[in-house]
Amino acid sequence: MLSKFDDYPIHPTPDPLATPASSDKDVYERYWFNCYSTAGDMYLGIGTAHYPHLGLRDCGISIAIDGVQHAFHASCRAEGDPADQQVGPFRIEILEPMRSCRIVLEENETDFSCDLTFEGRTGNVEEPRHYWGGDIRRIMDTTRFTQLGRWSGWIQFDGRRIEFDPATTRGTKDRSWGIRPLDGGDRRGAPAPPARNSMFFLWAPLNFDDICVHYQLFEDSLGRPLSSVGALLPTYDTLEDLPGIEDPAARHMRSHEHRLQFEDGSRMAHTADMSFVAVDDGTLHEFHLEKIFTFRMKGIGYQHPERGHGAWKGDLAMARQVEVRVAEQLLVAGPHTGFGVGDTHAGMGTDEGEQVRQRGRVAVPVPATIVVHASDGEGLGGWLGGGGQGRQQHRGEGAGANHRGPLTTAKRPRVRSPDSPSAM
Numbered sequence: 001m002l003s004k005f006d007d008y009p010i011h012p013t014p015d016p017l018a019t020p021a022s023s024d025k026d027v028y029e030r031y032w033f034n035c036y037s038t039a040g041d042m043y044l045g046i047g048t049a050h051y052p053h054l055g056l057r058d059c060g061i062s063i064a065i066d067g068v069q070h071a072f073h074a075s076c077r078a079e080g081d082p083a084d085q086q087v088g089p090f091r092i093e094i095l096e097p098m099r100s101c102r103i104v105l106e107e108n109e110t111d112f113s114c115d116l117t118f119e120g121r122t123g124n125v126e127e128p129r130h131y132w133g134g135d136i137r138r139i140m141d142t143t144r145f146t147q148l149g150r151w152s153g154w155i156q157f158d159g160r161r162i163e164f165d166p167a168t169t170r171g172t173k174d175r176s177w178g179i180r181p182l183d184g185g186d187r188r189g190a191p192a193p194p195a196r197n198s199m200f201f202l203w204a205p206l207n208f209d210d211i212c213v214h215y216q217l218f219e220d221s222l223g224r225p226l227s228s229v230g231a232l233l234p235t236y237d238t239l240e241d242l243p244g245i246e247d248p249a250a251r252h253m254r255s256h257e258h259r260l261q262f263e264d265g266s267r268m269a270h271t272a273d274m275s276f277v278a279v280d281d282g283t284l285h286e287f288h289l290e291k292i293f294t295f296r297m298k299g300i301g302y303q304h305p306e307r308g309h310g311a312w313k314g315d316l317a318m319a320r321q322v323e324v325r326v327a328e329q330l331l332v333a334g335p336h337t338g339f340g341v342g343d344t345h346a347g348m349g350t351d352e353g354e355q356v357r358q359r360g361r362v363a364v365p366v367p368a369t370i371v372v373h374a375s376d377g378e379g380l381g382g383w384l385g386g387g388g389q390g391r392q393q394h395r396g397e398g399a400g401a402n403h404r405g406p407l408t409t410a411k412r413p414r415v416r417s418p419d420s421p422s423a424m
Contacts, residue, residue, distance in 0.1 A: 001016060001067065002016050005017050005080055018052070018241055020052050022179060024179050025051075026051075026179045026180060026311070027048070027053060027179055028049050028177065028180060028182065029049060029052075030047065030048070030049040030174075031101075031173070032090060032173075032175075032176070033046040033103070033171060033172065033174070034171045035118075035171040036169070036170060036171060037168055037169055039168070040214045040292060041065065041271040043295045044155065045063075046060070048060075048090065051078070051309075052082065052310070055078050056075055057075065057085070058308070059075075059077060059087045059090045060073050061103075061112065062299025063157070064293070064295045068324050069323065070087065070112055070299075070320075070321070070323075071322075071323070073307040073321070074088050074090055074318045075087065075307075076088055077315045088108070089105055089106035089107070089108040090104070090106075092104075093116070098147070099242060100239060101117070101173070102118075103115075103118070103154050109376045109378065110319070111156075112156070113155070113156050114153070114154065115153045116153035118149050118150075119150055119152075119239055119316075120148070120173070120236075120242060121149045121170075122235060122241060122250075124145045125146045125229065125231050126143075126246065127251070128227040128228070129143050129227070130143075130144070130226070130227055131407060139151060139178045139180065142177065144176035145177065146214055148170070148173075148205050148206075148207050148233065149170070151169040153166045155354075156285070160165070160378060170207040171207070171219050172207075174382045180310060182218040183310040184308070185376060201217070202216070202274070206287070209301065210235060211232060211234065211235060212233040212234075214230065215274055215276065216229045217258065221388065225256075228273070229249070230252065230256060234249050234250070236298065251278055252278075252279045252280075253277060253281060254276065256275070257274065257276070258273065259272070260271060269293075270292070271288070271290050273287070275289045284294055284415065286415075296323065307319065332360075345373040
């Protein structure tokens with residue numbers, strides 16, 4: 001099938017661009033966004049995808065505010081040009097590739113609508129290709145790039161309208177494609193051993209006023225690293241200031257370390273310490289994150305019992321859900337079973353919630369279901385060793401609240417020189 005992009009000289013194979021490179025039914029093309037206030041009192045998630053071999057598209061929008069999580073779900077038969085990214089009343093428009101896009105949900109029967117614009121504050125970061133699977137078959141083979149930015153526009157639900165000020169509303173764009181497990185899975189054959197089905201995924205883009213951070217780490221069930229990416233990213237006030245698709249001024253990182261602290265008897269993390277080392281000069285950068293509250297990724301389809309990614313619901317189907325959180329217990333209203341309470345952990349697995357962690361007013365989404373606030377305490381010093389001599393501190397407010405809660409002024413990431421006894 002031809003698409004409008006076949007008119008450009010960009011074909012990597014003799015096939016039309018809309019033809020997937022694999023016949024695996026789990027082939028997908030996905031956009032994922034988060035959006036949060038610098039006050040830390042609101043978190044919004046958006047996801048939409050096209051599954052060419054399944055012949056459908058789906059989308060989800062979910063906002064957590066005032067102790068309640070609201071969600072909109074939709075799916076439809078995929079027809080026409082794959083570049084026309086529309087699911088019923090929902091659509092995504094690429095305004096300037098790799099710079100800005102628009103999310104629109106027209107008025108519909110669910111009383112949920114929005115008109116939002118994402119603009120990049122940073123260049124894009126290409127993550128290493130992600131492979132995961134058994135001995136001979138890869139069930140995940142994906143590429144992703146990430147960009148941090150600001151939001152403007154509005155969202156409306158339950159008769160309530162919220163305006164987003166780009167000066168105080170930050171977020172992340174996550175664009176990925178390839179193969180990943182979708183709704184239903186493959187029930188043929190012998191089940192894989194449990195250890196082979198587990199992995200650790202820590203994905204933490206952080207917005208500060210004058211710098212952004214990207215920290216991403218994949219590990220297998222034995223804690224062995226599969227892939228990682230780290231970067232300190234300069235920020236830009238306007239789209240015209242962005243230096244290009246990728247920023248040559250970005251500082252790249254290596255030697256990722258992490259430690260998570262969990263609630264007693266639970267897989268719910270309440271704090272996280274992370275660090276990495278600059279490739280160019282060996283400085284150690286540390287982050288301490290503390291929980292604010294929980295955002296359920298089921299609100300945008302992740303492991304939802306009825307609205308999972310790639311689930312066929314008919315030529316066009318829409319639904320609303322409301323979840324009230326009381327002391328981390330869920331009271332669900334609506335036509336479905338809700339987002340679920342189930343176990344969660346700081347990686348992909350039993351319940352892919354969005355673990356949001358924040359440093360100051362910074363939000364860090366990590367697939368694991370909590371929102372955290374980061375302070376500038378002792379960080380990793382106690383368990384990395386050393387007394388922090390030669391430490392340099394960057395000051396300024398953290399921006400964005402990957403997810404909610406009243407926050408206080410925070411300092412930027414702590415930096416230690418390679419000559420410090422505490423440096424790795």
